[in-house]
Amino acid sequence: MSKKYHFIAIGGAVMHNLALSMVKKGYIVTGSDDEIYEPSRTRLYEAGILPEEKGWFPEKISKSLDGIILGMHARQDNPELIRAQELGVPVFSFPEFIYAQSTEKKRIVISGSHGKTSITAMILHVLKSEGLDFDYLIGAQIEGFDLMVKLSDAPIIIIEGDEYLTSPLDRTPKFFHYKHDILLMSGIAWDHFNVFPTFGNYTEQFEKLVGMTPSDGVFIYCDKDPIVKKIGENCKIEGVKLQPYSSHPNKIKDGNTFLLTDNGEIPIQIFGDHNLQNLQGALYICNSIGVSDSIFYKHIQSFKGAAKRQEILAQSETGIMYRDFAHAPSKLKATVEAVKNQFPERRLIAVQELHTYSSLNKEFVDNYAHTIDMADDAIIYLNPKAVSLKKLELMDEETLRAGFQRKDLKLFTDISLLKAYLESQTYVNTNLLLMSSGNYDDMDLDTLKYKINQKQ
Structure with missing residues (x-):
């Protein structure tokens, strides 16, 4: 008889992948979450395990379950978790x-x-x-x-x-x-x-x-x-x-x-x-x-790199547009230096979206000192909404310039202004490097890709 597992917070990137792998292995899988975004939503739906409603439903938890798999996104007072503990259903963290x-x-x-x-x-x-x-x-x-x-x-x-x-x-x-x-x-x-x-x-x-x-x-x-x-x-x-x-x-x-x-x-x-x-x-x-x-x-020889790691989005003989997951100081420095050292004769425009709690924190910004030095044009993007959600103070250009130890660093807090600035540049003998663990507010990159592909 197939084992039965219930996921609390099934919508997470790794959590939903584990759920799908368990379905492939023949397990019976159910789950709950208060928010499920793409691509998790479609993938769970196609596997037949997308929760019918958003939210937490203690009635889904019964002694017939072989275990609960608890996601980091859930809280200690999650009603499904409390019910599982009351019934004595084994609770596993993802790594366990x-x-x-x-x-x-x-x-x-x-x-x-x-x-x-x-x-x-x-x-x-x-x-x-x-x-x-x-x-x-x-x-x-x-x-x-x-x-x-x-x-x-x-x-x-x-x-x-x-x-x-x-x-x-x-x-x-x-x-x-x-x-x-x-x-x-x-x-x-x-x-x-x-x-x-x-x-x-x-x-x-x-x-x-x-x-x-x-x-x-x-x-x-x-x-x-x-x-x-x-x-x-x-x-x-x-x-x-x-x-x-x-x-x-x-x-x-x-x-x-x-x-x-x-x-x-x-x-x-x-x-x-x-x-x-x-x-x-x-x-x-x-x-x-x-x-x-x-x-x-x-x-x-055929390895092209992991997704969002020096990923090429557009390319001509004289310019490349890269997307990279770099967000922590060491990752940012290594990525900027790698691109500049690979193409030392090309101008490098490096854009960093500060997105994580650490990177948006004024107390942490000094850790970014000299990480972007090798870029010819150094740009920081901050989303005021992301800063507000993390209950942090929005840093100004002066604070960032002091933290990064770069006097000509540019700050954008409006995605449309950043987009306009990047589209105004010429991409002949120029590389563009977009770095973030976020997504630049889903900025439309089509015009930039076109400019680079067409050597403009």
């Missing part, structure tokens, strides 16, 4: 459920403040291209994969290990629950300012994670990051294999990047020092599960 489904697998966790999605996506691309059997959890929709989660009888699972809180009932990082066999750590730069109030508190979570590595485990870490390097060198767990990594040897030729290998130069479609670090880490993970260098190099 992933672990429960993978206790017999080799668990590979990719951690770090930045690069997690890209590294995980590279590994998945290589494994899939080689026809290997694996499960996965990744934090973004990536090319070639219908879902962000897959659970099957595969012998291994690749998990993007997020340090954010587990659930309303569990205020510890998600990545503690996966109980890794192999751990990769890319870098540490203060993020989630609203949850981890000090940098020391934030770093401590990663130190604890490394301390969970089993004695027959593997810890692969980026030694170009001074904090991660120190954590790696201080790891004294007997039996653990320690594998430091840095950027893969490479060269840039005519705006294209090539890997330097024992068998010659390998062309790749991604670029930037941070991506070459990510690639080296992905290579070592693949090695650790039996994939040879030659197989990795064969397949990595």
Whole structure:
């Protein structure tokens, strides 16, 4: 008989993907949420599990359920959660459920403040291209994969290990629950300012994670990051294999990047020092599960990058329009530098939408000092509504210029004015980089794409 699970907050990006993967596996799935947006809504509807009404309905909870899967979006006083607790129905957070489904697998966790999605996506691309059997959890929709989660009888699972809180009932990082066999750590730069109030508190979570590595485990870490390097060198767990990594040897030729290998130069479609670090880490993970260098190099050539990571929206011989998820200071700096270093002769217009609680907080803005220095034209967009919803103070241009340490930085708080400014520019020998974890208020990009495609 099929097991039955109910999702509280089924509409979330990863939550609805887990629900869909469980339907594929043959489970009976129901769910509730107070808001469900696209594409979650359509995908849940097509799978036959879209809730009939928005809201919370305790009557959906019964002892016949095998478990509740609780999303971070729910609150502790959620009426369905309270009912489940009264009835004694098992309640799983998202990561607890992933672990429960993978206790017999080799668990590979990719951690770090930045690069997690890209590294995980590279590994998945290589494994899939080689026809290997694996499960996965990744934090973004990536090319070639219908879902962000897959659970099957595969012998291994690749998990993007997020340090954010587990659930309303569990205020510890998600990545503690996966109980890794192999751990990769890319870098540490203060993020989630609203949850981890000090940098020391934030770093401590990663130190604890490394301390969970089993004695027959593997810890692969980026030694170009001074904090991660120190954590790696201080790891004294007997039996653990320690594998430091840095950027893969490479060269840039005519705006294209090539890997330097024992068998010659390998062309790749991604670029930037941070991506070459990510690639080296992905290579070592693949090695650790039996994939040879030659197989990795064969397949990595066709990897185009994860969605919204240096994603090309328009392109001509003299200009490219990129969209990138960069929002935290380290991600912003790495992305700006990557694009400028790849095309040093081109003007770079870099636009950053400050969207997260940390980035919109006046107390945090100094962390962005010099992150956008390499852009020729540096622009910040703030949505006053987003600032108001987070109950924060709208920063002015002077505050942002001081925080970013850039006197010519431009601020826009009206999306129509930003759009008009960008459309007024000439995109000959010019790259445009749009960075945000938001969506620029759904700004229409058609005119910009046309200008760049037509070399205007």
